[in-house]
Amino acid sequence: MKFLFDIFPVILFFLTFKLYDIFIATAVAIVAAIAQIGWLWLRKQQIEKMMWINLAIIVVLGGATLLAQDETFIKWKPTVLYWLIASVLLVSSLVFRKNLIKLMLEKQIVLPVAVWDKLNLSWTVFFLLMGAVNLYVAFSFSVDIWVTFKLFGATGMMLVFIILQVMVLGKHLKPMPERIQTVNEQDNLIEKIDNKAGKK
Structure with missing residues (x-):
């Protein structure tokens, strides 16, 4: 459901x-992106920084498209967003020594440091490639093909990449300590119940 909400403006x-x-x-x-944030604000839900960034980009480049009546600006919008994300991931890692992918996911999964670094780099490269692919499609094919690619092609590439990431990371995943404790507690409880049942 969240996925559909996120791509609502694109649809x-x-x-x-x-x-x-x-x-x-x-x-x-533009209106859909504004309404998206407005909906979350009215429901007092957290608004991710990326949504604000996306809104700013679409308002600026979309507004330029409408004012100039030139589709070139809106064609650049996905690439600007992708390359901005890639830049933030790369600069945070190299300059500030912060792995943003790890910060976002470390509460859900546990991975070795080297794997976190590779994961951060893979997402950086992926967004750089996505930006390049968008420009290629936008300026090599018709507007109709680009709009179709924007919804189905880009979304499909994202889903495939995520699935591949999950498959590759599967062998590195470690159970969270809280989950281990919960499982142990459940096993102990079952064992006590079995012992009491046996005594009866």
């Missing part, structure tokens, strides 16, 4: 483009 962008044109679709995408 509306695609549908509006198919019904009207790139400029109306751009305006709808």
Whole structure:
């Protein structure tokens, strides 16, 4: 459900483009991005920083597209977002010695430091490639093909990459201490119940 919520503006962008044109679709995408954050704010839910960044980019580049009536600006939007994410991951790792992927996921999984570093690097490279692929499709094919790729192609690439990440990380995953404790407590409880049942 969260996945559909996250790509909600992209879905509306695609549908509006198919019904009207790139400029109306751009305006709808801007409104959808604003509504997305507004919905979370009204429900007093946490708004991720990436959503604010995405909103800022689409407002600036989408607004430029509408003002100039030039689709070039909105075509750059995914690439700017992807390359910005890649830059943040890379700079945080090299300059500030902080692995942002680890900070986001360390409460869910436990991995060796070397694996965390490789994971951070793989996401950095992936977003750099995604940005390059977007530019290639945007300026080598028709607007219709680019809009279709934006929803199905880019989303599909993201899902495939995540699945591959999970498959590769599977052998490195370690159970969290809390989970181990819970399992041990359950085993002890079952053992006590069995012992009492045996005595009876």
